[in-house]
Amino acid sequence: MKLVISIDVEEEGLFSGKYSRTPPGVRNVSHLDALNFVYDEFGFPLTLLTSYQVAQDDAASNMLMRLRDERGAEIGAHLHPWNTPPIEDLGPEPVRSDDMPMELLRGKMATLFEALEQRFGKPATSFRMGRWDFGKQIETLLPEFGVLVDASHAPLRYVRRGPDRFLTPSYDPYLLPAVGDLPRVTEAPLTMLPVFAPSARFTHALAKLMPTGIKESILANYSAIAAAGIQPVWYPSPSMRWAARLHRMRGGNVLIMFLHSSELMPGHSPNFTNQEAVERLIEKIRHFLSWLTQSGPIQGVTLSELYKRAD
Template sequence: MPPPDAAALIDWPTDFGTRYAIFVDTEEEFDWSAPFSRDAHGLSALAALPDAHRRLVARGAAPAFFVDYPVASDPRAADVLRAILADDPRVAIGAQLHPWVNPPFEEPLSALASYAGNLPPALLEAKLGALTEAIAAAFGRRPLAFRAGRYGLAPGLLGLLARSGYRLDSSVRPGFDYRADGGPDFTRIDAAAWRDAVIELPLSTVFTGLLRRRGARLHAALGAVPRARGVFARTGLLSRVPLTPEGVPVAEALEAIAVALGEGGRLLNFAFHSPSLVPGHTPYVRDGADLARFWRWWDRVLDLLDRRGVRSASLDDLLAALA
């Protein structure tokens, strides 16, 4: 994807301050190492979502949930989220498209077809329509925010989202290149939000280290040299740090937050997958020790944000500021 024009970049209102958002990819659990399947998945991990929500809200956070088709179409899974909605008026339900489990099923099961942006336009529109209607039926409200599963965005998808009533997308993962698997290349894009057919609010990726201003381009070039990225990270020259508790040591996250705030960042966009709330469902939380580490990560990150005066922003807060 090309970078946005400078004129399209969001200038956050002064009274918005410096904020953070948490978007949860609320999805089925499945074997991440297995081939794609229409039905080899479960929804048991969603039982942990209410407690996780309470823990985050108790720290002042206002998470939003990007729900995919298996969750929206399952009555028990929807009940879990409806109970959270009833308890917390700041909660928002967005949409997340996993093409391989989202009807209609006309595409082959493949890595290429797992990126929504690679689907034929008519099929993509049909899948988005089925997802949007399932969420509206389950929760009594149409989703306004969207994320493509596996970050599978293509430029044409933004126009389709606008025509479908969406106002915000958060599918761009700056500094990451998924072309080897058939996906998009985001290495020319940074974390700044911009206006397109809808608002694009990228996830936060921060480059740290002495060479951080060379950022994604240098990091991409290092990928061609065996072990070069690891050497540069260990020696403090360059690290790519996405703001997520999944696979990111807390010390790196704290440094990345300090860098982002020091360089004038106005919004930090955090994310994680709901199956990580239960051990054994993602590569990031394999056992109880990993889960404890997951929550210690949030405690230390939220402590830092509190000390720096960075407040949470709900989806409604974001949309109001962007209006």
């Protein structure tokens, strides 16, 4: 099996429920050092999906380049449209990507990808959309910007007013539909699986028959009640191990993990308010990786290294 550990490397303040065009800073990026053990102890590289605000900061960018040059990390792209130029007032943020004029969204993508290439010296070829807001317009734009692998799909999760990705295939990477003659993008969904395989489709169909409030409640609670995943912030350790076992039993070959850089900085996310909580998260990841390497052959790869597997 292959394992991707992806980090949304981004500015602070996002867990406050506000989407500022002038975020408070990117100091959390320095806390990525807490994950050095992932490479030093296990040999697994990180995929650092980087926002525009981080790319504009010298200290944060230097940190990412060190992780790339010394520990084999990949630097990819992470779009936060609410603070990536060009900026237009379209109403309360976050405005959904499919509700933006296409040329405005294309302009934001261009700003992000140009900033990353200028700062880091090579084009970004992996991508994750902020707020899991992977709509049709983003899907259409990715090949235009040279993206090989996207990781914006979180199966079995319900995003209010967002694209319905609940039934995204949750096993291994697959190819997205072609856009003209451009190379097809590989989708690498987060590893989140129904404990009882048929229950996801049944639950989704049942929820669609219900009034809006009941539908949203059913879908929003499914991932916590009836699913297992290897996401260390969303799932307890037993669920992480069970998800990896299920994935292997069902023929899966690729595991995709994610977390936010700000979750490594005490006080910048609701689940990790102090250093002790952050240290528990780090130990949880370490113990899972140790168990994973002992339970069967596993190879750490970056997101873009998955591209040829699905092509």
